[in-house]
Every structure is written in structure tokens, then in C-alpha cells.
Amino acid sequence: MLPSGDLPFSQACENNKGPIYDVLSSVFADRRQVLEVGSGTGQHATFFAARMPHLLWQPTELAQNRTVLRPRCAAYEGSNLLPEQTLDVCAKPWPVAIPDALFTANTLHIMPWTSVEAFFARLATGRPEDFTMAVYGPFNYGGQYTSQSNARFDQWLHEQHPHSAIRDFEAVDALAEQAGLALLADNALPANNRLLVWKAV
Numbered sequence: 001m002l003p004s005g006d007l008p009f010s011q012a013c014e015n016n017k018g019p020i021y022d023v024l025s026s027v028f029a030d031r032r033q034v035l036e037v038g039s040g041t042g043q044h045a046t047f048f049a050a051r052m053p054h055l056l057w058q059p060t061e062l063a064q065n066r067t068v069l070r071p072r073c074a075a076y077e078g079s080n081l082l083p084e085q086t087l088d089v090c091a092k093p094w095p096v097a098i099p100d101a102l103f104t105a106n107t108l109h110i111m112p113w114t115s116v117e118a119f120f121a122r123l124a125t126g127r128p129e130d131f132t133m134a135v136y137g138p139f140n141y142g143g144q145y146t147s148q149s150n151a152r153f154d155q156w157l158h159e160q161h162p163h164s165a166i167r168d169f170e171a172v173d174a175l176a177e178q179a180g181l182a183l184l185a186d187n188a189l190p191a192n193n194r195l196l197v198w199k200a201v
């Protein structure tokens, strides 16, 4: 176990976990288990699991990024964090079951659009009828950036990977609708990010 100062760390996660929790605490109040996609450093998983002990939290990552996720999960002292697992949303079938809730942060603008489509297609089948999903990150509306900083961020994303881009809220919501999910709330969070919440209908 690493001392906490040596654990993989994201300043952005540190900044956004409080505001995200403020919304999730009510959105996930009646949920039992959360599948997290693209858990990164595990800061969200461990922070939310510790504050919502009624939830079993399942962190996941791409196989090649599990070494980043593993140390913080291993250092978690509670009993409601499941062992981290490999999950690529493009996998067929998914190696983990979909429980009654799903959370993902800052992933849809990283993965290619075809992977975003595969993600929502997977949610159309084989999930509980009673299902809630919360997605955090930047989104465009009406084809427009919501801020200059998001425009600069999108340019930077494109320079890193041509397939990465801030997604259009309307296009993502259309995929959700095709998957049988209805938008419950679109929460504006600090730093021009959103926390979108969908529920199965």
C-alpha cells in the first residue's frame, strides 16, 4: 500500500469531486450498486464510496490503465468498494454486469465517437429496468461551446488525439433516448462542466 501522498493524483478530480457528490448524494440515494466507467486515479470511486456507504461501488478501467487505478483502490479502508475490473465500453460482451446505477466522468470526450455509440448501445440491453446513469464532463449545446476555456480545451484535445472532442449534448441525449433513457436533470457544475442524469423509462 502506498502512502496517500504517493497515490496517482488528478487535481481536476480533487476540485470536482465535492460538487459532483452534492448532486450524486440525492441522485444515487435509492441506488444499490454503481458501475463506474473509466475510473482514472480512483479518486472519485474512493471519495463517493466513502460518503455513500449504502452503495457498492465498482471501479473499472481500460486494461492498460488499471495500474493507475489499482493503488488508490487498494488503499481504501471501507468494505463497499469492489475490486477494480477491466472494462472497455467497446467490449462485447462487457466483462461486468450492469447494476442499477452507472457513473462516468470525463470519458465521453476522450474516447472516439464510435465508442460513445457502443457505450450507449450496450445500455440499451441487459441492464436493469430500474436504472440511473450520471455522466460528468464538458458538453456543447446547439453546436456552441459554453465558454472560451472549453473551446481552448477542445482544441487541445484534438491536438492530443484527433478522435477526442467535446460532445454535443443533443447527440449524446439522442443516443440515450435510443437506449431507453430519459434525461432527468442537466446540472451545471463549476468550471463549465455538466452532470447529466438519465433514468430508464
Ligand SMILES: C[S@@+](CC[C@H](N)C(=O)[O-])C[C@H]1O[C@@H](n2cnc3c(N)ncnc32)[C@H](O)[C@@H]1O
Pocket (backbone or CB within 6 Å): 010, 013, 037, 038, 039, 040, 041, 044, 061, 062, 065, 087, 088, 089, 090, 104, 105, 106, 107, 110, 111, 115
Ligand atoms: C480524462 S480520463 C478521466 C478519468 C476519471 N474518470 C476522471 O474524471 O479523472 C478518461 C478516462 O477514460 C477512459 N477510457 C477511454 N476510452 C475508454 C473506453 N473505450 N472504455 C472505458 N474507458 C475508457 C481512459 O482510460 C481514462 O481513464
